[in-house]
Amino acid sequence: IKQAKLPTKIRAVSSPATLKRARELELADEFFEYDETEKWAKDSDLILLCAPILHILKMIDALGKVSWAGANAAADREILVSDIGSTKVEICKAGVRLPSPFRFVGSHPMAGSEKRTCEYNDPAIFENAYWFVCPPDGTPESVYAPLLEIIRFVGANPVVFPPEHHDRTMAWVSHMPQMLSSTLAGNLPERLLKHNYQHFAGRAFRDMTRIAASGWGMWHDIAVTNRDETTRALCEVRDGLDKTIAAMNGLNVVKDGKPASGDFENDEHSVIADNSQALADIFKAGNDGRASLFAPGRNNTNSFYEITVQLKDKPGALLSVMQPLAEEGINIRDIELMKVRENVAGTLLLAFKTQEEAARAVKTLQYLEYEVKERR
Numbered sequence: 001i002k003q004a005k006l007p008t009k010i011r012a013v014s015s016p017a018t019l020k021r022a023r024e025l026e027l028a029d030e031f032f033e034y035d036e037t038e039k040w041a042k043d044s045d046l047i048l049l050c051a052p053i054l055h056i057l058k059m060i061d062a063l064g065k066v067s068w069a070g071a072n073a074a075a076d077r078e079i080l081v082s083d084i085g086s087t088k089v090e091i092c093k094a095g096v097r098l099p100s101p102f103r104f105v106g107s108h109p110m111a112g113s114e115k116r117t118c119e120y121n122d123p124a125i126f127e128n129a130y131w132f133v134c135p136p137d138g139t140p141e142s143v144y145a146p147l148l149e150i151i152r153f154v155g156a157n158p159v160v161f162p163p164e165h166h167d168r169t170m171a172w173v174s175h176m177p178q179m180l181s182s183t184l185a186g187n188l189p190e191r192l193l194k195h196n197y198q199h200f201a202g203r204a205f206r207d208m209t210r211i212a213a214s215g216w217g218m219w220h221d222i223a224v225t226n227r228d229e230t231t232r233a234l235c236e237v238r239d240g241l242d243k244t245i246a247a248m249n250g251l252n253v254v255k256d257g258k259p260a261s262g263d264f265e266n267d268e269h270s271v272i273a274d275n276s277q278a279l280a281d282i283f284k285a286g287n288d289g290r291a292s293l294f295a296p297g298r299n300n301t302n303s304f305y306e307i308t309v310q311l312k313d314k315p316g317a318l319l320s321v322m323q324p325l326a327e328e329g330i331n332i333r334d335i336e337l338m339k340v341r342e343n344v345a346g347t348l349l350l351a352f353k354t355q356e357e358a359a360r361a362v363k364t365l366q367y368l369e370y371e372v373k374e375r376r
């Protein structure tokens with residue numbers, strides 16, 4: 001919003017160290033410390049609480065104590081208060097108790113990263129992301145229209161959800177995966193670590209443990225405010241793991257090129273009785289579960305059509321891909337340089353909103369003798 005140079009005045013409220021950096025990065029117009037609530041709250045139009053969850057609860061408490069004695073603003077207008085905390089039940093319970101002129105509607109952008117602090121501010125982070133909005137029952141949309149406006153302005157899609165529904169859903173699709181990722185990265189066995197063999201980890205292990213780099217401060221608050229649902233999700237995954245382990249234990253084993261299990265025929269040339277069906281079923285269910293995340297029209301971030309392009313190993317390689325696409329009026333929605341090795345051309349991942357644009361990009365680049373593949 002600051003970068004868009006709108007006539008909106010942005011007030012940053014934070015710790016002295018964060019304010020110093022926010023000033024240097026020109027992230028706001030006015031700067032206040034946490035204990036200056038009386039100064040920044042009274043004549044604001046919209047207050048968005050963006051701290052760790054327990055601190056958001058403290059700020060709601062501080063707003064509730066603002067004194068309106070002698071103030072003339074209180075009577076004739078409402079001040080919309082929202083937040084971006086990752087859990088909603090506890091925050092919304094506290095928020096709904098805020099006295100007038102405050103009006104609380106909780107929210108949560110489903111976008112973020114394992115990186116902390118304003119150093120990593122990224123204006124594109126909300127592009128196409130879902131952003132949950134949790135108004136108290138019966139709140140007319142006109143009350144939180146300014147929040148919806150900001151959500152849409154940063155490129156996100158608002159989804160109105162009750163807080164309990166939100167926390168139960170997030171337990172599975174966000175909070176449990178964080179716990180799993182931390183558990184996975186935190187349990188590398190000593191037999192690998194003592195040789196530094198973890199360096200050989202492939203992309204799969206790296207992808208699955210990216211969020212194990214997340215900060216404990218933020219996750220402490222998520223864990224304590226969504227403990228039961230997250231634990232329930234973890235137990236469900238543990239049940240799934242038990243089934244996978246049983247399916248693995250049930251597999252026939254081949255040793256020294258020969259079947260080693262009693263279930264096999266004696267004749268090593270005969271067809272081996274295959275008992276991998278249980279594991280095959282687990283894979284099939286996994287394929288289906290994964291595919292369901294990308295149901296067309298359901299998940300905006302992933303409904304892009306992607307292609308990969310082998311870059312040519314020469315100066316200006318990127319430009320020579322982008323320029324012809326620009327000349328054809330093809331709009332690129334996302335771009336990633338997937339592989340860069342010394343003296344080897346990289347692979348570029350390009351994403352388009354429509355299949356038609358992706359097909360035109362493939363045609364344009366193939367005509368210029370690029371190696372191009374559609375990615376499914």
Ligand SMILES: NC(=O)c1ccc[n+]([C@@H]2O[C@H](COP(=O)([O-])OP(=O)(O)OC[C@H]3O[C@@H](n4cnc5c(N)ncnc54)[C@H](O)[C@@H]3O)[C@@H](O)[C@H]2O)c1
Binds near residue numbers: 018051052084112114
């Ligand atoms: N990081 C994500 O992926 C993500 C995504 C969506 C929502 N959220 C939610 O956003 C909120 C902030 O998370 P973030 O990732 O922006 O964290 P952050 O550490 O990048 O920023 C948090 C801000 O709060 C301040 N802060 C940190 N600890 C504090 C404390 N103990 N007391 C007072 N102020 C403190 C910091 O100075 C900073 O300005 C959390 O409630 C989190 O649940 C995070």
Ligand SMILES: O=C(O)C(=O)C[C@]1(C(=O)O)C=C[C@@H](O)C=C1
Binds near residue numbers: 110114173
């Ligand atoms: O780094 C990531 O991609 C995240 O995990 C961010 C993530 C999530 O997608 O689960 C984590 C917690 C927040 O509440 C919202 C987003």
